[in-house]
Amino acid sequence: PVVLGIESSCDETGAGLVRDGRLLGRALASSMAEHARFGGVVPEIAARAHVHALTPVVRGALADAGLRTADIGAVAVTTGPGLSSALQVGLAGAKGLAYALGVPLYGVHHLAGHVAADTLEHGPLPDPCVVLIVSGGHTSLLLVRDLVRDPITHLGDTLDDAAGECFDKVARVFGLPYPGGPAIDRTAREGDPRAVPFPRPLTTGAPANRFTFSFSGLKTAGARWAEAHRAAGRPLPLADGAASLQEAIADVLTRKAVAACAEHDVRTLVVVGGVAANSRVRSLAEERCSAAGITLRVPPLRLCTDNGAMIAAVGDLLVRAGAEPAPLDVSIDPSAPLEYAALHPGAGS
Ligand code: ATP
Ligand code: MG
Ligand code: FE
Numbered sequence: 001p002v003v004l005g006i007e008s009s010c011d012e013t014g015a016g017l018v019r020d021g022r023l024l025g026r027a028l029a030s031s032m033a034e035h036a037r038f039g040g041v042v043p044e045i046a047a048r049a050h051v052h053a054l055t056p057v058v059r060g061a062l063a064d065a066g067l068r069t070a071d072i073g074a075v076a077v078t079t080g081p082g083l084s085s086a087l088q089v090g091l092a093g094a095k096g097l098a099y100a101l102g103v104p105l106y107g108v109h110h111l112a113g114h115v116a117a118d119t120l121e122h123g124p125l126p127d128p129c130v131v132l133i134v135s136g137g138h139t140s141l142l143l144v145r146d147l148v149r150d151p152i153t154h155l156g157d158t159l160d161d162a163a164g165e166c167f168d169k170v171a172r173v174f175g176l177p178y179p180g181g182p183a184i185d186r187t188a189r190e191g192d193p194r195a196v197p198f199p200r201p202l203t204t205g206a207p208a209n210r211f212t213f214s215f216s217g218l219k220t221a222g223a224r225w226a227e228a229h230r231a232a233g234r235p236l237p238l239a240d241g242a243a244s245l246q247e248a249i250a251d252v253l254t255r256k257a258v259a260a261c262a263e264h265d266v267r268t269l270v271v272v273g274g275v276a277a278n279s280r281v282r283s284l285a286e287e288r289c290s291a292a293g294i295t296l297r298v299p300p301l302r303l304c305t306d307n308g309a310m311i312a313a314v315g316d317l318l319v320r321a322g323a324e325p326a327p328l329d330v331s332i333d334p335s336a337p338l339e340y341a342a343l344h345p346g347a348g349s
Contacts, residue, residue: 006075027064039172076318079330134273135164161219258288
C-alpha cells in the first residue's frame, strides 16, 4: 500500500508518500520565519501554523506523487517526541484521515523517522549498523539491527545539550540569524578552523564516556570567546569563531561515531538528523570512515531536517513487517525515549 507520513513535532509540517521503500511524493511547510524574532520555536505559533499547513501539505504531497486521497493505504504520524501542541495537530489530522479512509494508523517515533530517512535514498539499512543521530534536541550513538522489529540499543547519549542546540545557542551569541546551525555553516566557509582552540568534551579520560557527549561546555566556551572580544572592544572574527566551533563539534561527533563502529565491529555508519546537514560533519565523517574502512551513509540535505517522508518511510517498514496498527484513541508522548520505531503510547488502555 501507499503510506502517507505526517510530521508536526516542531516547526515543520511535512507530508510524504512511500510505497515499498520508494519515495513517491512529498511536501513541506515551515513556520521557521515566524519564530525568528523570538530566537527559538514558540509552541503556540508552531501549533497554529500546523493547523493552517496540514491540509495543503497533504494535498501537496499527493499532487507531487500524482496520487489521489483514495490511493492512501495507511497513515503514519509522529506521536513523539516533540512539542505537545504541535504533535496534537498532526495526530488529529492523521486520525481523521485514517478513520475516513478506513485505513490503518501507525504512531511513529520522530527519531526513528530521522533514521529511516536514509533508506529512501540508499535502500534498506544493513543489520547491524551504528547510527549517529544528531539534531536540534538529540545527540546519540545507536546500535540498530532491524529498525522496526528489534529494540534500539543506545551506545551513548548527550549528558546535557544536543549538538544542534550548541550550534543554535552559539550562533545567537555571535549575532547570527536564526536558525543558527545553517548560519554557522555558511559563516565558517571563510574562516580558519584552527583559529580558536575550543575544547573537545569527553574525548579523553574515563572509558565510560567513550560514546557519551557533552556540548554545554562548548556552548559556554563559544559564548565566553565572543564576550571576551566584546569586552576588549575588539571586532569579532566571526568566520574564525564559526569555523572553529564547527570543527570542534564535527571532530567530537565523528571521532566517537567511528570509535563506536570499531568497538562493535560494525562496517556501516549512518549519520542522520538536522546536524547531519552540516558540511563539516559530512566531510569529516567521510574522511574518517574511508580511513577506517567503514561505509558512510548520510541522507541528502532535504531528508536530514524534519520532513514527512521520513515518517512515511517508518510507516512503510511497519506495514511490510506486519506490525500492529495503533488504535484510534492513541495519544501523543512528547518525551518518548527511543526504544522502538513504532510509538503507540496510551494504546487502548
Ligand atoms: P529533534 O529531531 O531532536 O526533535 P529537531 O526536529 O528540532 O529536533 P532537526 O529538524 O532534526 O531537529 O534539526 C534541526 C537542527 O539542525 C537545528 O539545531 C539546526 O540548527 C541544525 N542544523 C540544520 N542545518 C545545519 C547545518 N548545516 N549545520 C549545523 N546545524 C544544522
Ligand atoms: Mg525544524
Ligand atoms: Fe527532528
